[in-house]
Amino acid sequence: MDWGALHTILGGVNKHSTSIGKIWLTVLFIFRIMILVVAAERVWGDEQDDFVCNTLQPGCKNVCYDHFFPISHIRLWALQLIFVSTPALLVAMHVAYRRHEKKRQFRKGDQKCEYKDIEEIRKQRFRIEGSLWWTYTSSIFFRLVFEAVFMYAFYFMYDGFRMPRLMKCNAWPCPNTVDCFVSRPTEKTVFTIFMIAVSSICILLNVAELCYLLVKFFLRRSKKPVNPKHHPNHENKEETKQNEMNELISDSCQNTVIGFSS
Amino acid sequence: MNWAGLYTVLSGVNRHSTAIGRIWLSVIFIFRIMVLVVAAESVWGDEKSAFTCNTQQPGCNSVCYDHFFPISHIRLWALQLILVTTPALLVAMHVAYQQHQEKKLLVLTGHADPKHMEEVKKHKMRISGSLWWTYVCSVVFRLLFEAVFMYIFYMLYPGYQMVRLVKCEAYPCPNTVDCFISRPTEKTIFTVFMLVTSSICIVLNMAELVYLVVRACARRVQHNSNPPSGKGSFYGHKLSSEYKQNEVNQLLTEQDGSLKDILRRNPGLQEKGDRCSAC
Numbered sequence A: 001m002d003w004g005a006l007h008t009i010l011g012g013v014n015k016h017s018t019s020i021g022k023i024w025l026t027v028l029f030i031f032r033i034m035i036l037v038v039a040a041e042r043v044w045g046d047e048q049d050d051f052v053c054n055t056l057q058p059g060c061k062n063v064c065y066d067h068f069f070p071i072s073h074i075r076l077w078a079l080q081l082i083f084v085s086t087p088a089l090l091v092a093m094h095v096a097y098r099r100h101e102k103k104r105q106f107r108k109g110d111q112k113c114e115y116k117d118i119e120e121i122r123k124q125r126f127r128i129e130g131s132l133w134w135t136y137t138s139s140i141f142f143r144l145v146f147e148a149v150f151m152y153a154f155y156f157m158y159d160g161f162r163m164p165r166l167m168k169c170n171a172w173p174c175p176n177t178v179d180c181f182v183s184r185p186t187e188k189t190v191f192t193i194f195m196i197a198v199s200s201i202c203i204l205l206n207v208a209e210l211c212y213l214l215v216k217f218f219l220r221r222s223k224k225p226v227n228p229k230h231h232p233n234h235e236n237k238e239e240t241k242q243n244e245m246n247e248l249i250s251d252s253c254q255n256t257v258i259g260f261s262s
Numbered sequence B: 001m002n003w004a005g006l007y008t009v010l011s012g013v014n015r016h017s018t019a020i021g022r023i024w025l026s027v028i029f030i031f032r033i034m035v036l037v038v039a040a041e042s043v044w045g046d047e048k049s050a051f052t053c054n055t056q057q058p059g060c061n062s063v064c065y066d067h068f069f070p071i072s073h074i075r076l077w078a079l080q081l082i083l084v085t086t087p088a089l090l091v092a093m094h095v096a097y098q099q100h101q102e103k104k105l106l107v108l109t110g111h112a113d114p115k116h117m118e119e120v121k122k123h124k125m126r127i128s129g130s131l132w133w134t135y136v137c138s139v140v141f142r143l144l145f146e147a148v149f150m151y152i153f154y155m156l157y158p159g160y161q162m163v164r165l166v167k168c169e170a171y172p173c174p175n176t177v178d179c180f181i182s183r184p185t186e187k188t189i190f191t192v193f194m195l196v197t198s199s200i201c202i203v204l205n206m207a208e209l210v211y212l213v214v215r216a217c218a219r220r221v222q223h224n225s226n227p228p229s230g231k232g233s234f235y236g237h238k239l240s241s242e243y244k245q246n247e248v249n250q251l252l253t254e255q256d257g258s259l260k261d262i263l264r265r266n267p268g269l270q271e272k273g274d275r276c277s278a279c
Helices: A003-016 A019-043 A060-068 A073-085 A088-108 A118-123 A131-157 A185-223 A234-252 B003-014 B019-043 B060-068 B073-085 B088-108 B114-122 B130-156 B184-225 B236-252 B259-265 B267-277
Strands: A166-169 A178-181 B165-168 B177-180
Touching (some): A003 A019, A003 A073, A019 A185, A019 B003, A019 B073, A060 A166, A073 A131, A073 A185, A088 A131, A131 A185, A185 B060, A185 B073, B003 B019, B003 B088, B019 B073, B019 B184, B060 B177, B073 B130, B073 B184, B088 B114, B088 B130, B130 B184
Antiparallel strands (some): A166 A178, B165 B177
């Protein structure tokens, strides 16, 4: 089980996400996970071996390293990425449950079921409304909470995000105060700032997605009640169909050759 | 998620690129990413452990290494390659959106059978209209990122040549200390190689930009001089959309509400629509 497996699991959720959700997932995998695996892990690879203290006292180096780096940045980021990507599984579970129900209906031979076969049920994309809307919104909320918590934990532990070159340590068994030198501090600072920046972008995307879902929900609610019973509303349906088609035709026909074979 | 994952993501975009775009993608993956992974990473692998300073002073080694190599070449190249390849995803997103719109249209006009849906997924999008703008933006961003990283490289490591010896006097080094870099010649060779491929990619991107602009202008000139005037027109697909629009309008002014019912009752209309959309 590694990042590739996580990518496979979350790729399935992608189908039921909003567009902002899909962008968020791409940013997560390419600018955070990939950078972590391909670059950041190498930078922090020798963090303890090359942590040098100006003393021959045995144990001083270990104690000082542990004092200044309770959890390595890399491990914090890995945990953050796992926690932040897992709420999407709530949505995946809800979708799987709905599909299971529809398959059950289909097998029982229910007249209301509009699907022709099991394959169609498996491939169908559900709209984000009703209980799925609540699940989806909760998952985004949890994502935001986890991101914020980890950003705070980071700031709390490594005050200021900057990696200094020199740290002065006087934990036992170090004699008096000892100079300790961190390996590759500038490179580490650059990557820390990069990861924080991308994390902020992800937070913004999540907030935008939450707003989008709320606005959509309120719009849908405000459209529902007006439905005059005596007025034949197939004309309105025609108009909306016409508008939709016009929109689609003007969007898509510029670039496509709709070649239906006769 | 590693370079192989990125390759999977980007090879899908390849289908909707121009010929120059495909060449560019091959150059990126074979001459840059592959060289980075297979060769360059081993050359820079011992960059810190084999960086030796002529002193016993603890910490002097680390500090001098950090002073002369704020960011390693390998990390800079990795960042550059990731940032340079990502604008292609804008195009992928736009294509996915257009395919989604086409599928909706198929459903609305009653052609939502699996064969047509598959066709939508498989056919290559023409780079025109809004897709042209997205594509051009992605090429511009690629050029921008390449240029920015070349400049950063020049600023951090002026001259591109890796020297054998550097003199360091940062604290806690006592006075001035000689520090020796591991494999300087090999590093110089790979640096020059990566720079050359980067320049080739910049040239390819510029050529692609010029090609797109020239094609758009040529298309416009042709469109202005030959306005669409019948079924045999060059812009058959655009005409077919207008024709389809008229058909759809006609169908929707019929008394009965359901579009499918109308099409079912008038198979002649449906066939006419189909025939013309294929011209």
